[in-house]
Amino acid sequence: MADNVTQTFQEDCLDILRQQTEGRTVNRRAFLSTLAVLGVSPALFRFTPAHAQAKELVIVNWGGDAVTAMNAAWAEPFNKGSAVKALIDGGGPSSAKIKAMVESGKVTWDAVDRNLIAALELGRQNLIEKIDYSIVDKSKVRPEHAGEWGLGSYIYSNVLAYEKGAFGGRTPKTWADFYNLKDFPGKRTMRKHIDGQLETALLADGVAPDKLYPLDVKRALDKIKSIKKDVIFWATGAESQQVFRDKEVTMGSVFNTRAIVAKRESKGAVDFHYNQASAWVGAWLVPKGNPAGKEVFKFMASAQDPAGQVELFKVMGNGPVNPAAAAMVPADLRPLDPGSPENYALQIPADPEWYAANSATVLNQYLEAIS
Amino acid sequence: MDLAPSKPFRITVFGAWLAILFLTLPFAVVFPVSLTPQRYLSLPDGELSLRHYQTLLQDPSWILSIRDSLIVATGSTLVAIVLGTMTALACWRISSRASELVRMAMLAPMIVPSIVHALGFYQIWAQLGLLDTYLGLILAHAMKGTPYVVISVSAALANVDLRLEQAARNLGATALQALWKVIIPAAKPGMAAGSVFAFALSWDELVVTLFLSSRGVYTLPRKIWDGIQDNINPAIAAVASLMIVLTVIAMVVRILLARRQARLAAVPTEP
Amino acid sequence: MTADMDARTRRVYLVLLLAPLFLLAFLYLYPLSRVLWLSVTVPTPGFGNFERLFTSSGIQNVIWTTLRICVFTTALALLIGYAVAYAALHLRGWRGELLLFFVLLSFWLSVLIRAFAWLTLLQSRGLINTWLMNVGIIDAPLTLIRNEFGVVLGMVHYMIPYAALPLYANMKGIDTRLVPAARGLGASPVQAFLKVYLPMSLPGLISAGILTFIFSLGFYVTPALLGGGKTIMISEYIAVQINETLNWGLGSMLATSLLLAIFALLAVLSFFVDLRKVFGVK
Numbered sequence: 001m002a003d004n005v006t007q008t009f010q011e012d013c014l015d016i017l018r019q020q021t022e023g024r025t026v027n028r029r030a031f032l033s034t035l036a037v038l039g040v041s042p043a044l045f046r047f048t049p050a051h052a053q054a055k056e057l058v059i060v061n062w063g064g065d066a067v068t069a070m071n072a073a074w075a076e077p078f079n080k081g082s083a084v085k086a087l088i089d090g091g092g093p094s095s096a097k098i099k100a101m102v103e104s105g106k107v108t109w110d111a112v113d114r115n116l117i118a119a120l121e122l123g124r125q126n127l128i129e130k131i132d133y134s135i136v137d138k139s140k141v142r143p144e145h146a147g148e149w150g151l152g153s154y155i156y157s158n159v160l161a162y163e164k165g166a167f168g169g170r171t172p173k174t175w176a177d178f179y180n181l182k183d184f185p186g187k188r189t190m191r192k193h194i195d196g197q198l199e200t201a202l203l204a205d206g207v208a209p210d211k212l213y214p215l216d217v218k219r220a221l222d223k224i225k226s227i228k229k230d231v232i233f234w235a236t237g238a239e240s241q242q243v244f245r246d247k248e249v250t251m252g253s254v255f256n257t258r259a260i261v262a263k264r265e266s267k268g269a270v271d272f273h274y275n276q277a278s279a280w281v282g283a284w285l286v287p288k289g290n291p292a293g294k295e296v297f298k299f300m301a302s303a304q305d306p307a308g309q310v311e312l313f314k315v316m317g318n319g320p321v322n323p324a325a326a327a328m329v330p331a332d333l334r335p336l337d338p339g340s341p342e343n344y345a346l347q348i349p350a351d352p353e354w355y356a357a358n359s360a361t362v363l364n365q366y367l368e369a370i371s
Numbered sequence: 372m373d374l375a376p377s378k379p380f381r382i383t384v385f386g387a388w389l390a391i392l393f394l395t396l397p398f399a400v401v402f403p404v405s406l407t408p409q410r411y412l413s414l415p416d417g418e419l420s421l422r423h424y425q426t427l428l429q430d431p432s433w434i435l436s437i438r439d440s441l442i443v444a445t446g447s448t449l450v451a452i453v454l455g456t457m458t459a460l461a462c463w464r465i466s467s468r469a470s471e472l473v474r475m476a477m478l479a480p481m482i483v484p485s486i487v488h489a490l491g492f493y494q495i496w497a498q499l500g501l502l503d504t505y506l507g508l509i510l511a512h513a514m515k516g517t518p519y520v521v522i523s524v525s526a527a528l529a530n531v532d533l534r535l536e537q538a539a540r541n542l543g544a545t546a547l548q549a550l551w552k553v554i555i556p557a558a559k560p561g562m563a564a565g566s567v568f569a570f571a572l573s574w575d576e577l578v579v580t581l582f583l584s585s586r587g588v589y590t591l592p593r594k595i596w597d598g599i600q601d602n603i604n605p606a607i608a609a610v611a612s613l614m615i616v617l618t619v620i621a622m623v624v625r626i627l628l629a630r631r632q633a634r635l636a637a638v639p640t641e642p
Numbered sequence: 643m644t645a646d647m648d649a650r651t652r653r654v655y656l657v658l659l660l661a662p663l664f665l666l667a668f669l670y671l672y673p674l675s676r677v678l679w680l681s682v683t684v685p686t687p688g689f690g691n692f693e694r695l696f697t698s699s700g701i702q703n704v705i706w707t708t709l710r711i712c713v714f715t716t717a718l719a720l721l722i723g724y725a726v727a728y729a730a731l732h733l734r735g736w737r738g739e740l741l742l743f744f745v746l747l748s749f750w751l752s753v754l755i756r757a758f759a760w761l762t763l764l765q766s767r768g769l770i771n772t773w774l775m776n777v778g779i780i781d782a783p784l785t786l787i788r789n790e791f792g793v794v795l796g797m798v799h800y801m802i803p804y805a806a807l808p809l810y811a812n813m814k815g816i817d818t819r820l821v822p823a824a825r826g827l828g829a830s831p832v833q834a835f836l837k838v839y840l841p842m843s844l845p846g847l848i849s850a851g852i853l854t855f856i857f858s859l860g861f862y863v864t865p866a867l868l869g870g871g872k873t874i875m876i877s878e879y880i881a882v883q884i885n886e887t888l889n890w891g892l893g894s895m896l897a898t899s900l901l902l903a904i905f906a907l908l909a910v911l912s913f914f915v916d917l918r919k920v921f922g923v924k
Contacts, residue, residue: 063597090597091585096885100490100582104497108585121888192871193886232788233871236599238411245413247767360887367882368700371707371874377831380732387729390722391744394802397751397759400769404758412758454662461659464651473663475905480670481856482904484877486884487897491673514670517662522853526808529845530815546651560814564807571749578881595754607755614750622743626736 056085057292057299061113063090066316070113073312078302084292086299095122098287102127107289110296116283117195119150120356129286135297140304140322144349150283151300154309154318155339157256157279157347158196161263161272166250175204175276178251179227186250189243190224192233194359194366196278196350197224200253203276203348213351217362221369228370244270256338257317274338279347281321313337398615404608411602423609433606436594442505443590444573447512451569454513455520456562460554462521463528464536474521481518485578488514493582503587511579516569520561523568527561528554677890678898684891691895701879701896708876711790711865712858715797719854720847722798723805730806731813742810745803753800757867760796761787788870796868797861804857805850812846848915856904876900 061070067090075086091097093112099122101107122128131151138146145152162172167184177184178200191197198215201223207216224231232249234240240254241262254262259272284300303309306325312318313329319339320326326340334340338347400414407413408420427433458477462470480488492511493502501507531554539549577592584593591610598604681691694701730741751759763769766783774780786792816839824834862877876896883893 062600064599064601066600067597089586092581092596094885095888096486096490096890097493097582099888100493101497104494106497106502125888192866228872231870231872235866235871238599238602239867241602242411242761245411246761246765248765360889363882363887364700367874367879368703371703371872379831379835383725384729384733386722386725387741390726390802391741393722394748394799395744396763397748397756397799400759400762401751401755404755404762412755414762454665457658458662461655464655465659470659473659475908476663476671477666478852478856478904478908479674479901481853482859482901483674483897484860484862484880484900486877486881487677487894488670488674490884490890491670491675491677494676495669495673510669514666517666519853522849523808523811526846526849527811527815529812529849530817530842540651546648546654550654557815560811561808564811567746567749567807568804574749575752592752595752599754603754603758607752611750611752611755615747618747618750626739 055083056087057110057296058089058108059086059111059113059299060089060091060093060109062092066090066113069312069315073308073315074299074303077305077308078299081302082298084295084298093285098122098285099125099127102288105289107287107291109287110290110292111284111286111299113153114150114283114285116145116147116150116152116281116352117350117355117359119147119283119285120352121359122285123147123149124356127288129288129290131284131286131300132294132297135294136301137304140324142321142323145281145283145321147283147352150285152281152321153284153300153303154282154312154321155279155344156282156318157274157277157338158191158199158253159256159259159272159274159277160200160251161244161254161259161270162251163244163247163249164269164271171271172251173273173275175200176206178253179204179223181227181230184251187230187232187243187248188227189232189234189240189249189252189254191240191253192235192367192370194363195355196280197253197366198362199278199348199350200276209276209348212348213354215354215358215362217358217365221365224366225369231370233370241265256319256336260317260336274343274346277338277347279338279344279349281349282318313339319343401608401611401615404605405612407605407608409605412605412608423604423606424613426604426606427609427613430606432589433594433610436589436591437610439505439588440574440591443508443512443588444570446505446509447516447573448566448569450509450513451516451520452562452566455517455565455569456524456555456558458517459521459524459528459561460550460558463525463531464533464554474525477521478518480515485515485576489579489582492579496583502583503585505588507583508580508588508590511583512573512576513569515576515579516565516572519568519572520565523565524558524561527558527564531557678894678901680890681895681898684894685889691891692899694892694895695899704874704876704879707873708859711793711797711861711873711875712855714794715801715858716851716855718794718798719801719805719858720851723802723809723850723854724843724847726802726806727809727813730810745806748799748803753863754867756799757796757864760792760799760868764792764795787868788872790869790873792868792870793865793873796864797858800861800864801854801858805854808850808853809843809846812849813843816842844915848911852908859900859904 059070059075061067067088071088075088079085089109093109093114095118098109098112101109119128123130128149130149131147133146136151141152160172160175160178163186164171166186170184172178172184178188190200198217198220199212201220202212202216203209205219205223232243234243234254237255237258240252241258243249244252244262244266256272256274256277259270262270263272284303286296290296304322306320306322306328309320309322309325310328313320314333317336319337320329321339323339323341326337329337329340335343337343403414404412405423406419406421407415408418408422458473462474496502496507496511501510535553535557536549539553540546544552575592577596580590580593581596584590595603595607682689726741726745730738730745732738733741761768764786765771765788766785768787770786771780771783775783787795820838820842821834824838825831829837860877861875862881865873865875866878880893880896883889883896
C-alpha cells in the first residue's frame, strides 16, 4: 500500500468505476416508483448526486436552536439583498470534518461557526482561507477579534453558575469559592474540555488575572484533581443544565448561554455572574476552496450589522461582538450580555495564541487528570 | 428437553425473568417522559401532554428522519445479511487456514472505532460521489453490520453436522440445492439474530452518519443529535414509545394468527 | 475435510466466499488501511506514535480502564444472556417466545434515551434512591451512577441482547436428547448440564463472548454520560484525537493497536480452544 504506483492504480480503478456509474441509477424502475410514493428523491440513490447549487452559501453550525436563530438573525437579512442565498446547516463543523473535506477536494461548506483557536490551528495547517478584510469591516469588532483566518461573530463566556439557596444565603463570588467545598458544600460541574476550565483553577489558586497566560498547566491540573471526586464533568450544554435541574450539583463552570437559560427556567433559583469569567469569541472560518468563493465574505460583512447580533443575543444569549451593538440591547437584558462594556471588563479574554499552541497536548493531559 | 420440573431450571427461568425486568426497566421512564409537557427530557410533574407525539406526526423533519432511518437500516441490513451469510457459510464449509483469516478480517469493522473508519469512508466516498446519498450510508452501515451476521450465522452453524450436506447430495441434490434446502434453513436462526443486530446498529449509528451525510440524507440519530446542543428533544422518547407499541401490536397479531393456524391445523382433514 | 468436496461444490462455496471478500476489501479494508497508515506516517514517519503506548501513563490508564470495564461487562452480559437464551429455548410455548420478544424490544431504545433513563432512575434524587429512602431501607442516597458501577450497568444493559441472541441461535442447534440420556444414567440435573449441555454450548458461549467483548470496546456515549465524565474509554480517547486535537497519527495508532491486539488475542485463544469450532466448523 506504501508505494505510489499501487495508489495511483487504485485511484484509477475508482475513476473507472465512477465513470461507468456516473448518473446512472442503481435501481430498477419499479423501485424508483416506490421511492416516488415514499417521497424519496431517486437522485440520492445515484452515484455523484447533483452538485450543490452554485447560487447558495452553506453556513454550518452545530445544530439545534442555533439553526433557527442564526437563520433569523443573519441569513434572512442577508438573503433580502442578495442573489446568492445563505442557508444554515447544522452539520457540526468539527476540525476533523473540515480537514477531511479540504483534503478530499470536495468542499461543500462556505463558512463554519467555530472560534479563534480553531482559526489559528486550521489556518496554520493551510486548511482555511484568510479573511478578506477588504470586504468585511475590521473596525466593527474589537482588535483581538479580527484574526488572520477567523472573524469574531459573537461573544460567549465560561461563567460560574450556582444554586442560590444551597449555601444558607451566601453567594459564591469567585472561583476560590467554587473550589471551596467546605464553605460552599455540594457537587460541582465542569466542562470535559480545557476551554476556560484551567483558568478557574488558577484564579482560585491566586494567580492574578493579567498573569494568567501562559497557563501553568500542572498547577491548574493539581487544583482540579483536588476536587475531582466531587465534580461531574459535562460534555454538552444540555448536560450541564440537566445536573442543575436534577439538583445533582450546587455550582458549575458553564457557558453563559446555558446559565441564562437555566436562570430563566428556574425563575432565578439558579443564578450566575460574569466576575472572573473567561470570555471567548465565536468566529467565522472559511474552508479552503469553498464553493462560493469570495461571496461568503459579503455574508460575514452583513452579519456584522448590530441589529442581527442583538437579535441572536435575545434568542440564544450569544453576546454581540460588534461593540456598537451593546447600546442597542434592551435595558432589562443588558446585565446578561457578555459583550456589554461592564460585563466584558469583569472577564478575562481567553488567549487564542496560547490555546492554539498548547490545546492538543493539554486537552489530553486534562482528560488523563480527570479520569 | 425435560429439565422443566427441576429446581435448577426454575432458578434459571426466574433469573431470566429478572433479566427481562432489568432490560425493560428504562421503559418505565421512557413512556412517562414521552408525555412530559416540557421541551427537555424530564418526568412529567402532574401535567401530561401529547405535544411530543404531535411533533412527531406534524413536524416533517421528524417524519422524514424516521423514513430515512428506515431506508438506511433496511437497506444496510439486507446487504449485511447477504454478505455475512455468504461468508459464514463458505467459511463453515471450506474450513481451511485461509477461511480462518477471512473470518478474522471480517471482524475488523467491529473492532475499529467508528470515528476511524468514518474518516476512511469519507475519503473514498468523496472520490466515488457517495457522500450524502442513501447508497453511501447503506454501504457504510452494511460494512459495520456484516461482522455481526458472520458471527451469529457461524454460531448457528456450529452445531450443524457437515455430513448433513453430504447426505443431501447423496440423495441426489445438487450443491446449490443442498445449500438452499438444507444448510440455509439451519442457518436461519443466526441470520435472524444477525439481521436484528445489523438493523439496530444502523438505527442507532451516529458517528459515521455525521461524517458521510449532510442535508440529503438525514437519519433519526442525526435529528436527535441536532438537539444535543440545546435540549435533547423528548420526541425521542415518543419515537421509542411508538416503536415499542407498534412492535407489541405486531407480536400480538402474530400470536393470534399462529393460534388461528394451529386451530385450523387441528381440524382433521380426513375422516 | 476439504477432500470430500467435489470440484463443483468447491466452486459454489468459493464464489460464496470471494464475492463478499472482494466487496469488503474494496469498501472497507482499503479505506481503513489508508487511515491506519497514518499511524506510521503522521506527524513524522516512523514508530513514534507506537512508542507512546509504552511511555504515556495517560494512554495506559485509558487502556486499563477500558479493559477492566469490558471484562466485567462481558462476564455479566454472558451470564445473564445465557440464562435468558436457555430459558427462552426451553420454556414451553408462548413463554419462551415472550422472553425473546422482550429482549428484542429493548433494541428500540437509543443510547441517549437509555442513559437518560438510568440517570432518572439511579441518581441521588432519582426514583430508586427516593423509593429506598421512603421505605426506610437507607438513610442517605446510594451512589449508583456517575461512577464505574453505573457505566458497567448501562453497558451490560446494552449488551445482554448481543450475548443472548447468538447463544440462543447456537443452543437451537444442540442435540438435547443427550441430556435426558445423561439423566437416565443417573446424573443430577446440574451434573447433566455441566457435563453435557455446557460443553456443547461452549462454542456459542465463546463466540458470544468475543462479540460482546469487542462490541464493548467501542462504547463511548454510555460511559461518558453514566460515568460522570470521569470514565474515559479508548473509543472516546481516539475520537478526541481525530476530532479535536487533529492528532490523526496518535488516533490511528491506537486503532491499529486495538485491531492487532484483538487479532493476537484470537490467535492465542486458538491455542486453547479450537477457534474453528467457535466460528462454526467441526
